[in-house]
Amino acid sequence: MAVGKNKRLTKGGKKGGKKKQGDPFMKKEWYDIKAPSIFGVRQCGKTLVTRTSGTKIASEALKGRVLELNLADLNNDEDQSYKKVKLCVEEIQGRSCLTDFHGMELTRDKQCALIRKGQTLIEAHVDIKTTDGFVVRMFAIAFTKRRQDQVKNSCYAQSAQIRKIRKKMVEIMIKEASTVQLRELVKKLIPEVIGKEIEKQTQ
Secondary structure, X not given: OOOOOOHHHHOOOOOOOOOOOOOHHHHEEEEEEEOOOOOOOOEEEEEEEEOOEXXXXXXXXXXXXXXXXXXXXXXXXXXXXXXXXXXXXEEEEOOEEEEEEEEEEEOHHHHHHHOOOOEOEEEEEEEEXXXXXOEEEEEEEEEOOOOOOOOOOOEXXXXXXXXXXXXXXXXXXXXXXXXXXXXXXXXXHXXXXXXXXXXXXXX
């Protein structure tokens, strides 16, 4: 190696030395999460955020956060444990995060339990605008069922029947969701009012 070429090695490592790493949790603070009033339990959890320093404001970092909670915890009802609710942080008041409904879906194990062989699976989706201006994308999943006196093991639907059922599903979803506000729609989704209406009309 040529003399005087690699100066960095002779001067005792990198310039400035290593910065002492502090515990990142020392800079964080806890905020309470408040669920919307449509749910039974308002105080539903806590979330972490880095303290306000310089131009980084803690409340701005919290806004827009999407939290996933189980419906069983929000309503103190074990029977609803197969539904997951997403809440979005809209506003910060003191040490509380006020949230609004952001979405709802079934848990993976519930979906797997519904799907069986010997029946037809029909899926439908539609984008609907509620009366208070929110655009909601709704998905519905339906299965054919054997009749009570049926001997045959399978109950497959013909493609024409599937198209008719899907059309009916979309119609009912549009009718039920486009005439109400988002808050009312959530109240319909939790007890599965729309699902029961689809089942009744597609018999």
